[in-house]
Amino acid sequence: MEDLISAALRDDATSEEFAGLPVPESYRGAVVRKDEVAMFEGLATADKDPGKSLHIEQVPTPEPGPGEALIAVMASSINYNTVWSAIFEPLPTFVFLERYAQLGPEGARHDLPYHVLGSDLSGIVLRTGPGVRRWKPGDRVVAHCLSVELESADGHNDTMLDPEQRIWGFETNFGGLAELSLVKANQLMPKPAHLTWEEAACSGLVNSTAYRQLVSRNGAGMKQGDNVLIWGASGGLGSYATQFALNGGANPICVVSSPQKAEICRTMGADAIIDRAAEDYRFWKDERTQDQREWKRFGKRIRELTGGEDVDIVFEHPGRETFGSSVYVTRKGGTIVTCASTSGYRHEYDNRYLWMSLKRIIGSHFANYREAWEANRLIAKGKIHPTLSEVFPLAETAEAVREVHRNRHQGKVGVLALAPQEGLGIADPESRTRYLPLINRFRGTAV
Template sequence: MHSSMSEAVVSGVDAEKLCSLPVPDYFPAAVVRQADQNIFADMSDKDVRKSLLVEQVPMPELAPDEALIAVMASAINYNTVWTAMFEPIPTFQFLKQMGRSGGWEARHDLPYHIVGSDASGVIVRTGSSVRKWKVGDHVVVSPAYVDEQDPDTHRDGMLGEGQKAWGFETNFGGLAHYAVVRASQLMPKPAALSWEESAVNPLCASTAYRMLVSERGARMKQGDVVLIWGATGGLGAYAVQLTLNGGGIPVGVVNSAAKAEVLRSIGCEAVINREEIEDGDPTLLERPDGWKKMGKVIRSLVGEDPHIVFEHVGRKTFAASVFLARRGGTVITCGSSTGYEHIYDNRYLWMRLKRIIGSHGANLHEQCEVNRLFALGQLVPALSKTYSLDEVGAAARSVQTNQHIGKVGVLCLAPRPGLGVTDPLARERIGEHRLTAFRR
């Protein structure tokens, strides 16, 4: 049942009214429970629908530098799948570590973990030290949870020792009716986008931006050939757009003819369907004969080897990535969805002067640069399907089993898709056809 505050947010009342209403004592949230950490002990299929539950949870207290967000929409990221599988370690270890820090951090150490690292919504409360944001503001949330008192944070928000992924390494994440965020995570919601279109972008789009465009990543330049694994996935869909925007040449790798068509529809002309490369042998790309076959196909499409390989798949592709990058090329990696322990032939790295760069998330400046691109319509959401919060298990399962394309959205307080657009003229300029590319 919705509280009066929730109903007021959905109906779009003004800030004065929101300030006058009490926040609810409890609210629905997607959680995993500490008591369930061993439920997959004897199961080969760690089906996240068994562990990811929607429950009523108590409203947390707000720290001075935090805001309480009424979440209109959120999204599924692979870190939520990891959390719900309790792999590679149960995330309750992160929460206990926060608890040991004491102070406001102690709130996070609970026997349940509210998950979710993306959100769009409305500010309904601010802490006493929040200056630049106020109740009623429409916002999206950066998942980078940083320690502003760490000197390294001021060099780069991602380098501070206390940096965490919100909703994965912290509690009170975005797959809920309410979320607690630091003021340093807030950005204005793009006015041309709906709640769910806004919610799916921050984590994946900013990660791809840092990997490809930022001075801390691969520093892609005009004309660079960029090999993008999983090119219609959450990360890959933004990597393709960023490559095209920056004058690069994306070579997108997908695993079906249907995904290949989606990729071509957003302007990626060089597309490789892994099914055709593997020809029934799913381990081919883990072997030198497969790498050489892949290299030949890439050269047939674009005439040369990749300057940059956009890597996030991990064990199953990493050796191929190191081989396929051209002499002096770069492999940039931000994750390992098929396994963290990589085996590759180091001769292709050192003798051909290649680089491997680790990249994680994005700092607030990079996040805001990406958010601006969405506001301008130079990037469009990769939203393909939207679920309700009650269906969060099914939404996460679709990502776990790679049955999705682009990004999977989750409606929280928003009663239906399509709400939240406050600048319809800007939306018209961007074009409905572009904005809905992944939903077709």
């Protein structure tokens, strides 16, 4: 790895030099093990500790097949799907790898006794498989996490509808929380030149997800002047949703859980903020019963911040805890767009407030190729900025995942892989100087 790291740190290293480097026979990766999937049985979700299930291990290097690329990973980041993988919820991800194996030899390579996790990376192309023309060794890249086969017509209008759509590093193996990673070449995008490796690595999944959920015609189709309720507005997803709302001329109503998180939203330019912990919203009386009086109190508070208007769009991702109130507070004809369910998958709401008020619920999952590319382009152009708050070395990946699982983080949590320290990888220092205060808004804000 030493020769590889040395070349990666030099600005003048050529494509031929990278192509001539020997590929290591093995590499370090953050893995969960198939023989440990029962270790948390009987425990509540909050009591499951990723520090016990995540391991840093040396694993064999995969050979890139047709249309694939082997990436030297400089940095990665933590997403909530890594938390799910590490606590084996809602089911062990080895189930996904076993299904992938049923497609044939290419998928069977992923069905292993270990799963290398991670759905983000920034790095350098090391090798490409047959048929790859756009990318070559030495290219500096980031990867989005959409893996598709595109052998069915269903996915050709929207690649997210491909029957074999998967999330790389969650439903496939060889993810980005590692020194090397295997991706499909069409997952690759140019690394934003003004960002460090760790900054560039933190946006791929959440930025693309927020773009589709809010901006795309496949999501809410947000327009200027819309009131947009954003749950967890200082978190990984919410911090990008808040930026998209502000950039698009909408009015974000940011829901957070502490004064510190409220202040982060103000630094992004938001002024309508609800600290739900300080205002003590309790949407459930008990495990079975929601409190509609709290929905009404929440709706009243929103109208105080919007000049008497209800919200046009709700950016939903907490799920069970908040979904009933989200449906209630949306204006007549408005939209609840949902991805993920970090507080539980079984949503309950009063359907009278949906059908009689002509509201819509839209399911949104990651982004298609075009949406991911457009979201990355906005970062490259300095319109959207990374929300990186803290960075861990690869050896401490379990602690980084624990931070996200316990909701002790702001924005995104990064992980250094081959990059020996923070602050490396900048190719456009002039643009960086211009955007630096915006890039650094989240640094040092971890709870």
